[in-house]
Amino acid sequence: MPRPAGSGPSSARLSDAALPPLDTASAAWPGSPMPVRGGEVFVRRTPWRGPVDRSDAGAPRERALYVHGLGGASTNWTDLAGLLAVRFDGWAVDLPGFGLSRPPLRGSYSIRGHVQAVIDVLEQVVAEPGEAAGRPVHLLGNSLGGLVSLMVAARRPDLVATLTLISPAMPVYRVPKAFSPALLLLLLPGVPSVAERRLAGVTPEQQVRGMVSMCFGDPSRIPPQRLEQALAEMRERAEQAWAHRALARSMRGLMTSYLRVGAANAWRMARSLRVPTLVVWGDRDRLVDPALAPRLAAAVPDGRLQLLPGVGHVAMLEAPEETARAVLGLVEDADAGAVEVRDAP
Numbered sequence: 024m025p026r027p028a029g030s031g032p033s034s035a036r037l038s039d040a041a042l043p044p045l046d047t048a049s050a051a052w053p054g055s056p057m058p059v060r061g062g063e064v065f066v067r068r069t070p071w072r073g074p075v076d077r078s079d080a081g082a083p084r085e086r087a088l089y090v091h092g093l094g095g096a097s098t099n100w101t102d103l104a105g106l107l108a109v110r111f112d113g114w115a116v117d118l119p120g121f122g123l124s125r126p127p128l129r130g131s132y133s134i135r136g137h138v139q140a141v142i143d144v145l146e147q148v149v150a151e152p153g154e155a156a157g158r159p160v161h162l163l164g165n166s167l168g169g170l171v172s173l174m175v176a177a178r179r180p181d182l183v184a185t186l187t188l189i190s191p192a193m194p195v196y197r198v199p200k201a202f203s204p205a206l207l208l209l210l211l212p213g214v215p216s217v218a219e220r221r222l223a224g225v226t227p228e229q230q231v232r233g234m235v236s237m238c239f240g241d242p243s244r245i246p247p248q249r250l251e252q253a254l255a256e257m258r259e260r261a262e263q264a265w266a267h268r269a270l271a272r273s274m275r276g277l278m279t280s281y282l283r284v285g286a287a288n289a290w291r292m293a294r295s296l297r298v299p300t301l302v303v304w305g306d307r308d309r310l311v312d313p314a315l316a317p318r319l320a321a322a323v324p325d326g327r328l329q330l331l332p333g334v335g336h337v338a339m340l341e342a343p344e345e346t347a348r349a350v351l352g353l354v355e356d357a358d359a360g361a362v363e364v365r366d367a368p
Contacts, residue, residue, distance in 0.1 A: 110351060
């Protein structure tokens with residue numbers, strides 16, 4: 024239920040549902056291409072496994088879509104999607120130009136383009152035959168994917184059952200300390216091409232080290248197998264002719280989106296959301312200021328907040344179990360509220 028005006032954000036409720044053991048040695052979930060407007064994207068599938076501690080008979084089986092952040096990929100969700108498979112059939116998308124997805128045919132990496140790609144995938148997930156067909160999907164996004172997911176939920180609430188935003192890249196008007204102020208130059212014509220050339224000179228090993236130092240609150244939390252997988256992915260990505268362009272142009276698209284005013288502004292969209300929303304943030308996030316967390320959770324009419332001590336920018340990688348319990352708590356409460364509405368006289 025929406026909070027009274029002027030009140031602070033509600034705290035996330037953590038589900039006590041039994042979760043499977045976390046298997047950090049597992050491979051990424053398999054996937055296949057899916058058509059979208061202007062091309063296709065690669066989407067990984069995490070099959071529903073049902074409750075750990077009871078019969079599958081009558082157990083909820085819903086659908087979730089996971090959207091990664093800037094420079095990330097669908098593999099960022101391997102562990103969290105595996106835990107949430109107790110309730111969800113999962114789909115994790117590689118945004119155009121990232122992971123195993125080829126660039127958009129028109130070569131545009133605008134936020135609007137990413138939003139449209141996610142809407143196209145959501146429409147197909149909703150239409151997929153089987154249990155939960157035709158019903159809205161639980162949407163989860165991190166960083167750039169969090170901003171994209173917020174915009175999707177504002178634009179197409181009919182497709183979204185609940186929304187989970189993990190350190191979403193909300194508009195700010197100062198450059199985080201972890202970034203070079205030179206990034207502001209991406210707004211100038213021609214500069215993204217220079218950024219692409221500079222990115223091309225960074226080795227996969229350097230990229231992974233930089234990712235770990237910027238994105239994790241405590242790098243010792245990273246399982247060795249996941250670090251090895253990240254390095255293998257980065258080496259594979261270095262062979263893609265479009266990889267550096269996708270990163271530089273998507274960063275430019277993100278920064279350009281911050282300049283929007285009126286109905287297109289992300290903060291105004293947040294205040295318009297009508298789906299139950301969970302905001303997850305690590306208090307050691309170096310990329311997006313954790314001070315934005317309570318502000319965002321309070322702006323959303325039906326928002327709740329989970330602030331994770333010692334965690335950085337990618338809670339689904341660094342604290343998957345805590346994140347899973349907050350997501351399940353959100354979904355359980357949303358389902359309970361829906362039952363109350365149906366049963367009301």
